Amino acid sequence: MATSPESEHPVKAYGYAARDTSGKLSPLTFSRRATGEKDVRFKILYCGICHSDLHSIKNEWGITTYPVTPGHELVGVVTEIGSKVEKFKIGDKVGVGCLVGSCRSCENCAIDFEQYCPKQVQTYGFTNFDGTKTFGGYSDHMVADEHFILRWPENLPLDSGAPLLCAGITTYSPLKYFGLDKPGMKLGVVGLGGLGHVAVKMAKAFGAEVTVFSTTAGKKEESLERLKADHFIVSKDEEQMQSVAGTLDGIIDTVSATHPIAPFLSALKQQGKLVLVGAPDKPLEVAAFSLIVGRKVVGGSNIGGIKETQEMLDFAAKHGITADVEVVPIDYVNTAMERLLKSDVRYRFVIDVANSLKPT
Numbered sequence: 001m002a003t004s005p006e007s008e009h010p011v012k013a014y015g016y017a018a019r020d021t022s023g024k025l026s027p028l029t030f031s032r033r034a035t036g037e038k039d040v041r042f043k044i045l046y047c048g049i050c051h052s053d054l055h056s057i058k059n060e061w062g063i064t065t066y067p068v069t070p071g072h073e074l075v076g077v078v079t080e081i082g083s084k085v086e087k088f089k090i091g092d093k094v095g096v097g098c099l100v101g102s103c104r105s106c107e108n109c110a111i112d113f114e115q116y117c118p119k120q121v122q123t124y125g126f127t128n129f130d131g132t133k134t135f136g137g138y139s140d141h142m143v144a145d146e147h148f149i150l151r152w153p154e155n156l157p158l159d160s161g162a163p164l165l166c167a168g169i170t171t172y173s174p175l176k177y178f179g180l181d182k183p184g185m186k187l188g189v190v191g192l193g194g195l196g197h198v199a200v201k202m203a204k205a206f207g208a209e210v211t212v213f214s215t216t217a218g219k220k221e222e223s224l225e226r227l228k229a230d231h232f233i234v235s236k237d238e239e240q241m242q243s244v245a246g247t248l249d250g251i252i253d254t255v256s257a258t259h260p261i262a263p264f265l266s267a268l269k270q271q272g273k274l275v276l277v278g279a280p281d282k283p284l285e286v287a288a289f290s291l292i293v294g295r296k297v298v299g300g301s302n303i304g305g306i307k308e309t310q311e312m313l314d315f316a317a318k319h320g321i322t323a324d325v326e327v328v329p330i331d332y333v334n335t336a337m338e339r340l341l342k343s344d345v346r347y348r349f350v351i352d353v354a355n356s357l358k359p360t
């Protein structure tokens with residue numbers, strides 16, 4: 001007998017899903033697996049709205065299968081654990097980020113880089129090892145192997161902390177991996193959206209002197225006053241760009257629209273590193289000489305492994321880092337998506353799932 005998302009698993013679940021490329025989200029009843037012996041099941045309290053969710057619901061990357069329930073910045077409270085779960089107990093505050101599975105045996109998994117495992121299972125819109133689809137956090141509850149469950153630090157707020165599960169690790173991981181985490185470094189952050197504003201906070205917490213690059217002067221005050229960046233540069237102003245030429249140890253580029261990177265390579269000092277974490281859909285142009293002269297590096301980075309994500313959450317809690325959020329009820333999600341498309345949010349929407357999602 002053919003199964004459907006409503007019946008393939010024994011545990012009923014409900015959430016919001018997009019059913020076609022219009023991306024319009026509406027209530028969906030589906031099912032999740034029973035709690036396996038290594039599984040942790042938790043009630044979702046908050047879920048951040050990531051820009052990836054917007055791409056996914058409209059199938060802009062061409063890999064969406066409908067219905068899709070997005071959300072990979074989930075926090076909640078444990079309601080059930082399997083018989084062999086060692087790290088969690090009922091009542092614990094926990095989170096799930098972008099991954100709920102990986103092969104656990106490849107060379108990437110062996111060194112805690114599950115994010116580069118070829119068999120990784122992402123939190124929504126992917127095929128799980130049992131052949132069924134994964135559903136994300138715009139829903140009432142989640143179940144995952146305890147390996148992929150993050151322990152929520154005691155003093156980290158649940159709502160404004162939720163976006164760290166994607167935006168936080170996406171910016172923390174490259175700062176660590178590319179050695180841009182040393183106090184006193186001069187770092188740049190390109191773009192001041194969901195990722196960029198967290199990148200500024202992470203870099204500051206590592207002790208860097210931070211320069212924000214934005215296409216317009218409109219974000220100067222909030223960069224300097226609210227986010228405590230040290231400098232602000234309008235990237236389209238050649239004179240201002242000239243003033244920072246050859247000064248930066250590293251730059252985290254969070255922009256997902258196609259844009260010239262030559263000006264940012266010029267801003268790097270010798271052996272500086274430009275790390276891309278935004279994903280423009282068209283190739284970026286790099287002149288070989290802009291790298292050769294000064295032995296500069298252009299790199300990329302994608303989220304982070306589970307061990308590092310836990311380390312990032314603990315670091316955020318210690319340094320008081322959260323995202324700047326606007327908490328909304330789940331029936332606001334379509335409006336939130338429209339506003340996100342226009343960058344009309346400072347800087348991340350977070351859905352108050354537990355208080356607004358009711359069974360249909």
Ligand SMILES: [Zn+2]
Nearest residue numbers: 050051052166
């Ligand atoms: Zn994300």
Ligand SMILES: [Zn+2]
Nearest residue numbers: 103106109117
């Ligand atoms: Zn693997």
